[in-house]
Amino acid sequence: METIRTIAWMKELVRQAHAESRIIGLVPTMGALHRGHVALIERAKQDCSPVIASIFVNPKQFGPNEDFSKYPRTFDKDQEKLEQAGAHALFAPEAPEIYPPGFSSYVNVDGLSDRLEGRSRPGHFRGVATVVLKLLQIVQPDFAYFGRKDAQQSRIILQMARDLNLNTEIVVCPIIREPDGLALSSRNAYLNPDERHAATVLHRALEAARTELQAGVRDALQLQTILHATLATEPLAKLDYAEIVDAHSFEPITRISKPSYIVLAVFLGKTRLIDNLYLEPKPSAPDELDIHL
Numbered sequence: 201m202e203t204i205r206t207i208a209w210m211k212e213l214v215r216q217a218h219a220e221s222r223i224i225g226l227v228p229t230m231g232a233l234h235r236g237h238v239a240l241i242e243r244a245k246q247d248c249s250p251v252i253a254s255i256f257v258n259p260k261q262f263g264p265n266e267d268f269s270k271y272p273r274t275f276d277k278d279q280e281k282l283e284q285a286g287a288h289a290l291f292a293p294e295a296p297e298i299y300p301p302g303f304s305s306y307v308n309v310d311g312l313s314d315r316l317e318g319r320s321r322p323g324h325f326r327g328v329a330t331v332v333l334k335l336l337q338i339v340q341p342d343f344a345y346f347g348r349k350d351a352q353q354s355r356i357i358l359q360m361a362r363d364l365n366l367n368t369e370i371v372v373c374p375i376i377r378e379p380d381g382l383a384l385s386s387r388n389a390y391l392n393p394d395e396r397h398a399a400t401v402l403h404r405a406l407e408a409a410r411t412e413l414q415a416g417v418r419d420a421l422q423l424q425t426i427l428h429a430t431l432a433t434e435p436l437a438k439l440d441y442a443e444i445v446d447a448h449s450f451e452p453i454t455r456i457s458k459p460s461y462i463v464l465a466v467f468l469g470k471t472r473l474i475d476n477l478y479l480e481p482k483p484s485a486p487d488e489l490d491i492h493l
């Protein structure tokens with residue numbers, strides 16, 4: 201697996217792959233790779249060759265009081281994992297390669313970027329959309345793979361791809377979890393043993409909501425009450441938000457009757473974790489839901 205540091209060299213490899221009519225897949229990451237990232241690579245390999253992973257800790261998506269400088273960086277291990285997973289190339293530019301002096305163009309996906317994660321992390325999605333558009337421009341992939349773990353981010357990228365007529369198909373892949381239900385995240389590395397134990401409360405809250413949904417509950421307020429009650433059982437957990445939203449607009453809804461998300465953001469100490477449950481009425485029986493945990 202080749203590691204590529206410059207945009208010029210990345211573009212040259214892309215030019216060669218296109219000349220051979222190959223299907224290019226891109227898996228953008230910030231490194232500190234785990235099984236969730238590996239699952240994206242494996243999914244990409246089903247459709248594409250070459251599969252290009254990127255590692256770039258994007259300074260523009262971190263707020264001034266966020267964890268950019270201490271974000272986990274495990275580059276050598278990441279390279280090994282990507283090699284083992286069968287990625288064909290790794291694009292790992294330094295920040296000045298992506299944002300040279302004088303850089304001044306940004307992408308804003310209005311509306312969607314202001315809610316939930318966007319409200320808690322002002323400017324976050326502007327940074328995400330900008331770097332993802334740049335990566336898509338550089339790598340020109342036929343397919344790009346994102347995790348549903350970051351549901352709002354995936355939705356924003358889909359919207360950007362549609363609005364800006366990008367040639368890349370965006371593929372959103374399922375959440376990969378630890379055996380106890382905690383969604384894998386590079387930020388889980390920040391948790392001390394007590395916080396790690398308490399962090400399962402996100403999954404427990406979603407499971408409690410799932411039980412209600414399976415019993416036929418569709419009222420958002422009732423579901424929210426269950427979420428809050430479950431989260432309140434964990435003294436180390438501090439709620440940022442727990443909402444039930446339309447899967448398209450990410451606006452709050454009062455009743456589940458179309459594709460929706462239950463979205464959670466919770467602090468364990470200084471570490472902020474997110475998780476979600478995706479709900480999809482069955483086309484054949486709209487009163488019944490497919491529940492994607």
Ligand code: AMP
Pocket residue numbers: 228229230231236237239240345346347348349350373374375376377383384385386
């Ligand atoms: P990150 O390195 O955190 O920026 O994540 C890179 C990609 O991996 C994003 O598309 C994430 O949504 C995805 N991802 C992160 N964690 C998971 C997970 N537990 N399951 C599936 N995808 C994930």
